Amino acid sequence: MGINGVGSFYAQNYDLQNRGRSTRGKTSVDDFACIGNATSLSESSDNGKRIGITTVGNRGYIAMYADSSTEQDPIVKVGDYEVRVKDVNPNNATKMEMFALMSYMDDIGLTNNQGMKSFNKMTAYSSQTEYNGYCSGISDENAAWTVERNWIGILGNAKETFFSIPQTYNQGLECEKIIENLKKWSDTSFDDENTDYQKILSERKSEIYEKLKNGETEESFQIGGSSFTEKEWDKLLSEVDDITEEMREAMREEHQKRFAKNLEEKSVNQTENVDSKDAISKLFDTGNSEIKVSNFKEHETQNYKFVLEQDIGSGGMRILKNGQSVAVFFVDDLKIRVDEKTGTRVLISEIPGFGNSWYDAIPVDAELENGLAEAIGVDEIPEVELEGYYIGTHAGTGIQYVMRPGDEGRGGKVLLRNAADVAKYNALAEEYFNRYPNLVTSQEFGRIYASFEICGMMERIETGFVRIGFDNISYNDNFDYKKNWSAKLVGDTWDMLWKWLEENRSRMEKVGEFSTWGNIIDELGGSYERVWSDEEILQGYLNN
Numbered sequence: 001m002g003i004n005g006v007g008s009f010y011a012q013n014y015d016l017q018n019r020g021r022s023t024r025g026k027t028s029v030d031d032f033a034c035i036g037n038a039t040s041l042s043e044s045s046d047n048g049k050r051i052g053i054t055t056v057g058n059r060g061y062i063a064m065y066a067d068s069s070t071e072q073d074p075i076v077k078v079g080d081y082e083v084r085v086k087d088v089n090p091n092n093a094t095k096m097e098m099f100a101l102m103s104y105m106d107d108i109g110l111t112n113n114q115g116m117k118s119f120n121k122m123t124a125y126s127s128q129t130e131y132n133g134y135c136s137g138i139s140d141e142n143a144a145w146t147v148e149r150n151w152i153g154i155l156g157n158a159k160e161t162f163f164s165i166p167q168t169y170n171q172g173l174e175c176e177k178i179i180e181n182l183k184k185w186s187d188t189s190f191d192d193e194n195t196d197y198q199k200i201l202s203e204r205k206s207e208i209y210e211k212l213k214n215g216e217t218e219e220s221f222q223i224g225g226s227s228f229t230e231k232e233w234d235k236l237l238s239e240v241d242d243i244t245e246e247m248r249e250a251m252r253e254e255h256q257k258r259f260a261k262n263l264e265e266k267s268v269n270q271t272e273n274v275d276s277k278d279a280i281s282k283l284f285d286t287g288n289s290e291i292k293v294s295n296f297k298e299h300e301t302q303n304y305k306f307v308l309e310q311d312i313g314s315g316g317m318r319i320l321k322n323g324q325s326v327a328v329f330f331v332d333d334l335k336i337r338v339d340e341k342t343g344t345r346v347l348i349s350e351i352p353g354f355g356n357s358w359y360d361a362i363p364v365d366a367e368l369e370n371g372l373a374e375a376i377g378v379d380e381i382p383e384v385e386l387e388g389y390y391i392g393t394h395a396g397t398g399i400q401y402v403m404r405p406g407d408e409g410r411g412g413k414v415l416l417r418n419a420a421d422v423a424k425y426n427a428l429a430e431e432y433f434n435r436y437p438n439l440v441t442s443q444e445f446g447r448i449y450a451s452f453e454i455c456g457m458m459e460r461i462e463t464g465f466v467r468i469g470f471d472n473i474s475y476n477d478n479f480d481y482k483k484n485w486s487a488k489l490v491g492d493t494w495d496m497l498w499k500w501l502e503e504n505r506s507r508m509e510k511v512g513e514f515s516t517w518g519n520i521i522d523e524l525g526g527s528y529e530r531v532w533s534d535e536e537i538l539q540g541y542l543n544n
Contacts, residue, residue, distance in 0.1 A: 035145050036094035038087035042066060044077045051076070052103025052117060056096070056144045063103035076100035081145075090151045090182040095144040098122065098151055101185070111181045118178060122151065125175050127441055128158040131467050133474050133486025133531040139438050140481065152186070155179050164471075165411040168448065291331060295377030301367050306375035312351065317376060319347075319362065327360040334376060336364050337386040344391050344400060345383075346415065347372075361389075361402040361413040391415075394454040395506065397424040401455050408498050409470030412455045425450060436464065436478040456501070461512045468501075470494045472531075475512050485514045485543045486531040493526030500524060514543065 044066040052063035066082045069075040074085040083100035090098065102119035105111045111118050123138070130138050134157040137143040155175050162172030293315040299306045305320040309328050318328045327349040336345050345364040362368065373381055392401050392412070399421050403412035416422050425447075433446035440446050452458040452467070459466040464477040471494065474486035489497070500520065510516045514530075521528055530542055 035081065036083075036097045036148055037089075037092075038084050038097050038100075039081050039094065039145070040084075042077050042080060042082035044068065044075075044082060046077075048077060049107075051107040052099060052119060054099055054117075054119060054123070056141050059141070061096075061099070063100055074104055076104055090186050091153075092148045092150060094146065094148055095123075095138070105181065105185065110185070111178075118181070121174055122155065122178055124441055124445060125158045125162075125171060125178075126151070126154050127439065127445070128161055128171075129154045130481075130484075131474055131476055132157055132161060132472060133484070136481045136484055139441070152179055152182050155182075161469075168411070291334060291376055291378055291382075293331060297375060297377065299371060299375035301371040304368055304371050306372060317372075319368075319372070321362075327362055334372070335382045335384050336369070337389070338383055339386040339391045342391050342393075342400070344386075344415070344417075346386070346391075346402060348389065348402065359389075359402075359404065359413065361415060363400075363415045363417040365417070392456070394456075397421075397428060397454065399424060399454050403455065409457060409468065409494055411452070411457065414451050414454050425454075428453065432460075432465075435460075438478050438481075439464065439476050456505075459505075459508075459511045464512060466511050466517075473517055473528075474531075475514065477512075482539075483543055487514065487517070488529045488531055489521075490527040490529060493521060493524070493528060496524045496526050497521065 046064065048065035048067065048069065050062050050064045054061050054063075061079050063076050063078050066075040066077040076083050076085060078096055078100055081096070083097050085101055085104050088097045088101040090101070093101070099119050102111070102122065103117070106113050106118050126135075126138050129135055135149065135154055137147065140147075155178055159172050159175035159179065162168040162175060293308075296308045296315065296317060298308060303322055305323075307318045307320065309316040309318045312328065312330060314331070316328055316330050317334060319326055327347070328351055329347065329349045330351065333348065333350055335347075337348055338345050347362045347364055347368075349360040351360075369381055373379065389402050389404050392403050393399070394401065400415045400417065401412045402415060414425065416425055429443065429446035429450040431446075432440045432449045433443055440449060449458055449465070453460065457468050459468065463479060464475060464483075466473065466475045470489070472486060472488050475484060477483040497520065508516065518528070532542065
């Protein structure tokens with residue numbers, strides 16, 4: 001699940017919001033105990049080029065170049081303040097200083113960013129770090145101007161969490177990209193006081209000029225609040241396997257290993273003189289039909305599109321639904337897996353991702369089945385018993401999910417089998433977004449948390465929610481972040497806790513209090529380490 005487009009729907013209202021507030025009086029330094037090292041009151045006009053938009057609390061802010069800004073010494077005005085960009089250190093900066101810096105970096109092309117603004121991505125990903133107990137107060141309006149944080153460290157913590165969960169692997173890659181950009185800025189800005197910013201801009205302009213000369217640029221077109229070339233848009237539709245060449249290489253190697261293993265197993269019952277070409281043709285024999293990449297073709301139905309994928313092994317098939325890529329399949333994964341207990345029929349892609357933990361699943365309906373058969377040139381898709389996975393059901397919505405044993409607490413794949421499932425899923429996502437506005441900062445994050453809950457990784461209460469993972473349990477309060485708590489699970493505690501939850505989850509009370517979880521872990525004979533938040537350190541005691 002990506003985070004593309006978060007916050008873009010606010011844009012048309014920002015101008016009116018800021019103008020309205022400006023007539024009611026300016027914010028002074030007295031409103032905040034202190035401001036960041038790179039921030040000062042501004043006397044600039046509001047005529048500068050606008051380069052960024054964000055919200056803090058219920059107020060919108062626009063980043064624009066100040067009247068005194070130059071290419072050599074860029075200065076960005078935000079509200080009633082201005083930020084000297086060269087003085088912003090990502091290892092020790094306020095949230096609003098980062099807003100100014102990242103808006104500037106996006107504007108001059110230092111980030112090579114696509115889609116949603118870099119700062120908005122950073123803010124969304126930082127909320128994960130807060131859930132982990134690494135930091136707190138990310139959404140606090142006053143803290144945005146007064147609290148200096150290590151944003152590279154914050155993003156690094158979020159990245160590790162995202163990489164450990166299959167559904168959020170893409171976000172991990174985006175975190176990594178932002179971290180690299182901020183490190184480059186930090187290295188050039190603070191390790192070398194004589195950095196030639198004009199040279200950086202000149203090199204960037206030269207790069208663009210070379211692309212123009214070589215015909216490597218494309219006409220862009222508008223989609224929502226962003227502009228994309230055709231190649232950029234195609235890239236947004238791609239899954240993890242299209243993001244980096246390293247991922248493609250890992251897939252090629254995995255396919256070759258599995259192909260060789262299957263071929264070896266098939267060869268055991270054959271004579272030693274069997275021709276290798278004949279063995280390969282029998283490898284994918286499905287009875288009346290034979291799956292061969294040479295028979296694959298692009299095919300489109302009302303809701304699905306099937307596209308030959310050249311970049312995995314000897315070839316595979318990509319499936320898109322309603323214009324969005326949902327999975328890429330090795331040839332030998334093109335089979336319908338049937339769960340005997342529920343009768344649920346799924347396609348499962350076993351293309352490996354981070355730590356070989358990636359898998360994807362699509363519920364099979366008649367349109368998908370018939371369309372795929374046409375695309376790969378067979379009369380019918382082979383069916384096999386579901387093995388190595390199981391089908392779970394969320395008690396609250398009845399929505400099913402695919403889980404691989406041992407991945408509990410790390411994430412599974414939600415199955416939206418029909419329009420009713422989609423409606424219930426969207427309603428659950430909306431509930432997260434509407435009930436916890438200080439914690440769930442976007443519609444997309446609402447969908448991510450809905451998926452977590454369906455897969456057993458989240459519990460909601462009136463005031464907030466508990467995130468349950470294989471290595472950590474944490475509570476986040478929507479109204480008072482000082483009530484947040486977090487605990488790291490030690491040893492085999494998670495395995496014991498998960499088994500207990502399967503039988504007792506519905507009977508739990510006061511799930512928002514750590515004492516509830518601590519008592520359960522103690523009774524099970526497990527162990528944990530409490531993670532102290534900044535607020536708990538200051539107050540001298542742990543919450544709950």
